Amino acid sequence: MATIKQVAKLAGVSVATVSRVLNDSGYVQADTRKKVEEAIKQLDFIPNEVARSLFKKESRLVGLLLPDITNPFFPELARGIEDELQKEGYYLLFGNSDEKLEKELNYIQTFVKNNVVGLISATNLADKSNYEHLSLPIVFLDRGPECEYSVFSDGKEGGRIAARELIKRGSEKITVLKGPSHVLPAQERFQGTIEVLGQSNVDFQVISTTSFSFLEAKAWAKEIFEKYPDTDGIIASNDITASAILHEALQQGKAIPDELQIIGYDDIQQSSLLFPSLSTIRQPIYEMGKEAARVLISLIKGEMIEQSQIKLAVSFVDRNTTRKAKE
Amino acid sequence: MATIKQVAKLAGVSVATVSRVLNDSGYVQADTRKKVEEAIKQLDFIPNEVARSLFKKESRLVGLLLPDITNPFFPELARGIEDELQKEGYYLLFGNSDEKLEKELNYIQTFVKNNVVGLISATNLADKSNYEHLSLPIVFLDRGPECEYSVFSDGKEGGRIAARELIKRGSEKITVLKGPSHVLPAQERFQGTIEVLGQSNVDFQVISTTSFSFLEAKAWAKEIFEKYPDTDGIIASNDITASAILHEALQQGKAIPDELQIIGYDDIQQSSLLFPSLSTIRQPIYEMGKEAARVLISLIKGEMIEQSQIKLAVSFVDRNTTRKAKE
Structure with missing residues (x-):
């Protein structure tokens, strides 16, 4: 049975280089790789069981x-x-x-x-x-x-649908939660929502949010009703945020959905267990x-x-x- | 450099046995293992880089x-x-x-x-x-x-606490959800609950449930109020089940907590966003x-x-x- 050392000697390279070729790790020049592969073939070299699985890329x-x-x-x-x-x-x-x-x-x-x-x-x-x-x-x-x-x-279309559904259902002063600016899908949704709202005749305002965390969602929920107490439609950036807003709205005695409509995003499993159950945009x-x-x-x-x-x-x-x- | 074959020959065992010792996999008799380890030492055998990490158990x-x-x-x-x-x-x-x-x-x-x-x-x-x-x-x-x-x-104590808190707060016809019988922590809770209820003067009834799934939780919630329409306290097997029960109770127009108290188990993050927010037993x-x-x-x-x-x-x-x- 040939050893890795013999392969290295025949190819005129170091054992470390042969190892790099076998493991497909680190940089090896194309012609060096060829020399090593020829030496492996010539010597009928079989690396041990683990090394062989790496060589054949058989990891699962x-x-x-x-x-x-x-x-x-x-x-x-x-x-x-x-x-x-x-x-x-x-x-x-x-x-x-x-x-x-x-x-x-x-x-x-x-x-x-x-x-x-x-x-x-x-x-x-x-x-x-x-x-x-x-x-x-x-x-x-x-x-x-x-x-x-x-x-x-399709985040952009999701954002459009959320805006269209709220308008169709009679909201006239809509608040949009922008969602974290570094989360690309959230920004796509926001763009879609703004596009539809901009073309409509309803008033709308935007609140920037920085994360999807549970705790912060509660703070934003309070902020919305302080800043915009008479908003009659809220487009949340996801279902967790929507849950926090629904909680705060009910706490303040608002009639949902008669006085205020809320729409979430994602359709996580818990959303159907809220009361009233959450209308939302479903991602598969x-x-x-x-x-x-x-x-x-x-x-x-x-x-x-x-x-x-x-x-x-x-x-x-x-x-x-x-x-x-x-x- | 010694090969695994040479190690096997010196130890008088098969290559597969040496491999088992190196990888610490499969059964190897103690004296065989000793022979292999001595041969490895004598020949100064170094398995290749990957095998060595296995030998030294360096996987992370x-x-x-x-x-x-x-x-x-x-x-x-x-x-x-x-x-x-x-x-x-x-x-x-x-x-x-x-x-x-x-x-x-x-x-x-x-x-x-x-x-x-x-x-x-x-x-x-x-x-x-x-x-x-x-x-x-x-x-x-x-x-x-x-x-x-x-x-x-401490599931048993958790089950006891749930029962004590409901009794202390005035529930007199308590319904207990038993939780899946194959889930041991759920059964511990149940035992603790039954222990306290059994020693008390309140009436109670038990409903068996078979899973913690969202969909089935909704069905059990309906079942509870069909079977026991006048129950005034429910001890749920976890927060998801409690959420489904709360949803169904509100749907049926029950006043929570005045007419019906509900207590969950786990304190998952969503439970504080429910309205009314869910009283529960918190696991850390x-x-x-x-x-x-x-x-x-x-x-x-x-x-x-x-x-x-x-x-x-x-x-x-x-x-x-x-x-x-x-x-």
């Missing part, structure tokens, strides 16, 4: 990077990804980035070190250099079409996760990808924080 | 098995685990078992194949043979003291995750474990689905 691990699993949007997404990956025998290495560049880079490095065969990332930092130099398949999730492979839902969250996994598996297998950017449709869920539409 | 991966990440209890738990592991440079391989034995076994196998250095499992199947033969550190989470290393909260979910990670890291490092079973305290969160306590 996929890295998954999410902003924060405690935001109820993401567990459903993760579940869709996992269910699809598991069917094909792939498994998840998982990390929360907290939308911090350092954490994100740290996780990407860890995933690569552990020989993941692909990466799914729900990130707002994709334009940074952290993804450019990676030589493995990557699918961006919940992100726009500027990425090579991405799965997202679980399906988005499944689609991302499907695209990634195709990339890993080297299959043809028919569509590299997959945009899923959103829809209005007509529950009880909005009134019946006028004919 | 920890397996995490949860029933279902879309149940809002578990993302908080996972977050606590991850935050603690990350501080020490460990990373998560993650799977949902759906409480199915086959899935659970499949994931355990995958974790072991990927050389995890430890395992955290929130399982209701720990008494099965699936964990016995594993030779790596395991911490059971959200499970009772029958396991060697476990972190859980995030802290439970952190504790489990701490115990596991100590086990991995071979440190002394002061306490192998960690029971965290629970507490009553007095919100607006319960009345003020009588003096």
Whole structure:
């Protein structure tokens, strides 16, 4: 049985270089790589079991990077990804980035070190250099079409629908929560909403918010009613924010939906359990996760990808924080 | 440089046996292991880089098995685990078992194949043979003291508190949701509740439930009010079930908490956003995750474990689905 040392000697390179070729890690010049591969072939070199799996890229691990699993949007997404990956025998290495560049880079490095065969990332930092130099398949999730492979839902149309439904149902002084400026899907929704409101005859005002956290949502809810006590329609940036607003509105004795209509975004599972149950824009969250996994598996297998950017449709869920539409 | 073949020859065993010793996988007799280790020493055998990391057990991966990440209890738990592991440079391989034995076994196998250095499992199947033969550190989470290393909260006391608080606040016809019979923490709570109710003078009735799912919770909520329309206090098996009951009660026009008191279990983040906000028994979910990670890291490092079973305290969160306590 040939050793890695013999391979290195024949190829005229160091053992470390052979190891880099075997592991496909670090930089190796093309002609050096060729020499090593020829020596491996000539000596019929078989690396040991673990090294062989690396050589053949047989790892079954996929890295998954999410902003924060405690935001109820993401567990459903993760579940869709996992269910699809598991069917094909792939498994998840998982990390929360907290939308911090350092954490994100740290996780990407860890995933690569552990020989993941692909990466799914729900990130707002994709334009940074952290993804450019990676030589493995990557699918961006919940992100726009500027990425090579991405799965997202139609945020702009979702924002338009929210505005149209509130106007159609008679709100005339609408308050829009802008959503965190660094979260791209939130900004798409906001643009869609503003587009429709701008073309309409209703008054509207915008409140900027900086996160999707539970605690801050409560503070914004209070702020809305202090600043705009007579608003009769609120477009929230997600369902958690909408829940906090609904809570505050009921606390203040407002009649929902007669006096005030509220519309959320996402349709997380809890929204139908609120009372009154929350009208919202539904993203097909679980399906988005499944689609991302499907695209990634195709990339890993080297299959043809028919569509590299997959945009899923959103829809209005007509529950009880909005009134019946006028004919 | 010695090869694995030479090690096997000197030790008088097969290459596969040497590999098992190196990878610490599969069964190897103690004296065989000794022979192999002596041969390795004598020949100054250095496995290649990847094999060496296995030999030294340098993998930084920890397996995490949860029933279902879309149940809002578990993302908080996972977050606590991850935050603690990350501080020490460990990373998560993650799977949902759906409480199915086959899935659970499949994931355990995958974790072991990927050389995890430890395992955290929130399982209701720990008494099965699936964990016995594993030779790596395991911490059971959200499970009772029958396991060697476990972190859980005081479910029995939580169940007692829920019953005491409802009685103290004047409920006289209490309905108890039993919770899924295969979920051990749910059964502990139930036992605690029944213990207190049994010693009291109030009437009570029990409804059996089979899962913690959103959809089924709605059905049970309806069932309660059909069977026991005049119940004036409900002890739910978790916050999701309590949310569904609150929704149904408000739908039926019941005055909460004057006519009917409701108490949940868990204190997931959403519970404070309900209206009226949900009174509940708080489990320190995030802290439970952190504790489990701490115990596991100590086990991995071979440190002394002061306490192998960690029971965290629970507490009553007095919100607006319960009345003020009588003096």
